[in-house]
Amino acid sequence: MVGMNQNSYMDHENERMDLILFSDSRKKKKKIPFNSGKICFFMIKNLSISSSLIPDKQRGSVESQVFYLTNRVLRLTQHLQLHAKDYSSQRGLWKILGKRKQLLVYLYKRDKLRYDDLIGRLGIRGLKTR
Structure with a gap:
């Protein structure tokens, strides 16, 4: 050369x-x-939050749904750090975040104590208040 x-x-x-x-x-x-x-670069496959936060008898509750969606958000975020141009995954992430926000708004209106407890245990940001 x-x-x-x-x-x-x-x-x-x-x-x-x-x-x-x-x-x-x-x-x-x-x-x-x-x-x-x-x-x-590598992808962490089993990135999740401990499932001990939600008891077995409450698998369909709002808390368990938010917990499940938060796990999916963490996995997709990790995936998008590796594959930044995966636009279909980005769209899925936005849909999951919208669904989780709807559930958090519902829980906030119904029971603020359960909402505060869930936000604290999962370590996610709360809703914006005006």
Whole structure:
């Protein structure tokens, strides 16, 4: 290569090979050793909130629905950090957030104590008040 140092050319080729190996390994489920100095992106599959927050007898309650939607929001947010141009997932995220907001508004109007308790346990931001 003209005007390019041979070592920098080889470093660039090695990085390219690492990326190819990484993309191939995701399809074939092989493990690649972690190379210090190189950035590897991965997705956390089991990112969720503990299900012990909702008792078994309340699986259809507003709290359990908000809990389930919050888990889905966390998983989709993690997915979108890796795949920023996945517009169908973005649309799904907005729909989930709208549904969760509707449920939180309903709970806020019905029982503010349960609403405050749920917001505190899940660690999500409350509704905007005017």
